[in-house]
Amino acid sequence: MRWVLSLLCAARAFLETFCRHLIKSKPAAIRPRANSISDVTAHQAKRQRIEQPQTPSSAETRPFHNQVADENYRREVVDELSGTPGTRASHGKSTNRLVLRLLGKIEQPKTDSRHGVAEVLFCTGTEAAALVQSQSPHDAPIITHDQQQFRWKRTPRPIQQLFQLFARTMVLKDLHVSVQVPSRSTRSQSFEDKTLSEVRDRFVGTQSTDVNNPWNILDLQSPLPHCILPGFLAEENCQLLVQVKNKRLMANNAERARANPEEWNQWTNVLEWVLLSEGGNNTAPHTDSHGYATWITVQEGEIGFGWMSCPTEDERARWMASPSEYTGGRWRYVVLKKGQSIFFVPGTIHFVFRKRQHQTFALGGHVLQWSGLLQWIQVVMNQIRFPDSTNENLDESVPGLVKAVRDIASTRAEEEGVEAVGGKLTFDQFLASAETILSKTAE
Incomplete structure (x- = not known):
């Protein structure tokens, strides 16, 4: 019996020695090493193609294209415009008649290149930045969100905060601004001179709003800090207009600019501005002046944005020859929501439509892209040839x-x-x- 126990003990010792040997001889798990710069470069994805958007990271999302809500918005505007009374020839009546014709034929854009050319690009901030930095920019409007560094307080509503900012540094009754008034006759200018206090009273509710004659303020200077530019446009390719401003103000002097206030404000108003409108005010199709590319970020309300998608040379030429009548081509639309930014390139033929229910407030500005030099100069040449195609005098x-x-x-x-x-x-x-x-x- 003793010899059996001795045999078992020997066998146990042998097994323990064998197991220890296996553990020591097992290859260690390979620990992934930290990527060096060359490794990261070698494994980076290629610059995203518009036709093949990358899956956004967990920290970013794309704006949601709510087709049902957009269609309901369009239908409501159509119903409102169809019931607009009056036969007097006015700027507003002419604009509404044209916008109504366009809204009767307009369609929602293709957003998936698998169904044809993408006509609008819903992007994360990272995707949008890659597109505007690209040396081969796409003509489709880019829409993204949450790109504004400046943040409003929770209360009161942004329009009220806007006028509070004005009032802190300026006497509103002493400041004047041009206001588009739809009821003005087509035989006269479309705008009237108003004081900023009159505009404030109109928009913050101390005066009743005439829903059949909504005001539209297009040339209002922004009183906000210089941090409203959408983050995706803070790219080197989009800084040409800033460099033009610096050249004009510095006048070959490398010291800090000492331009007079009028010239400084002129350039400030080109780079960033305020769009303030009462509900129901519409803007006829046009291209933005001086061949500028444009960005708009909605602060309050919803704004219908329509454009001619991928116009042929013939369609563009026919529209420029008769911008107040031509409705051919492929017209598309989206409804921009609060916090969303849209960017569109020089020469984009576009218009704006609004429901009567709510006032709208947006911040906007212009840029020029280095990659779009030739496109820009060609747009400027067309605008000189057809001055009615743009929204301002050149x-x-x-x-x-x-x-x-x-x-x-x-x-x-x-x-x-x-x-x-x-x-x-x-x-x-x-x-x-x-x-x-x-x-x-x-x-």
């Missing part, structure tokens, strides 16, 4: 703008090479177009 401001862009682009081409301004062919075409404009405006 007058004497165009030559100075064109000359400044030409000089800045030429300097960059000399310092960084012609590829930095689109390549030799593109840059030569740009220079030729710029000289054509400058020679004609000098006559």
Whole structure:
């Protein structure tokens, strides 16, 4: 019996020794090493293609395209415009008649390239930044959200806070602003001069609002801190207009700009501005002046935004020749919600429509992209040829703008090479177009 126990003990010792040997000889689990810079670069995804949007990270989301809500909004505006009384020839009546015709044929945009060319791009902030930085920008409007650094307080509503900001530093009754009044005759200008105190009283409720004659304020200077630019536009490719402003204000002096207040405000109002409107006010199709690209961020209310999608050369030419009548082409629309930003490139033919129920408030501004030099100058040439196609007079401001862009682009081409301004062919075409404009405006 004793010899059996001895045998079992020996066997147990052998098994323990064998197991220890297996554990020591088992290959250790391979621990992933931290990525070096070269590793990250080697494994980065290629720049996203518009036709193949990447899945957004957990920290970012794309705006939701609510097709049902947008269609209900369109129908309500159509019903309101169909019942608009009066036959007097007025700016508002003419605009509403045209907008009603467009809303009768307009369709919702394609958002999925698997069903054809994407006509609008709903993007995360990261995706939007990649698109505007791209050297091959897409003509489709870009829509994103939560890109504004500035934040309103919870109460009161943003429109009231806006006028509070004005009142802190200015006497409202001493400030004047142009207000579009729809009832004004087509034989006169579409706007009237109002004091800012009159506008405040109209919008914050101390006066009754005439729903059949809603005011629209397009040229209101922003009193907000300079942090309203959507984050996705803070890209080097979108800074050309800022560089033009600096060149004009610095006047070849590297010291801090000492421009007079009028000139400084002029450039501030180009880069950022306020859109304030009562419900039911509509804007006819147009292209934004001076060939500017535009961004708009909704602060309060909802804004219907319509545009001509991917116009052919013939469609664009026919629209420019008769912008108040032509309704051909493919018209698309979205309804912009609070917190959403839209960006569209120079020459985008667009219009705005609003329900009567709510006032709307948006912040906006203009940019120029280095990658769009040739497109920009071609839009400016068309606007000079067809002045009714744009929303502002170009007058004497165009030559100075064109000359400044030409000089800045030429300097960059000399310092960084012609590829930095689109390549030799593109840059030569740009220079030729710029000289054509400058020679004609000098006559």
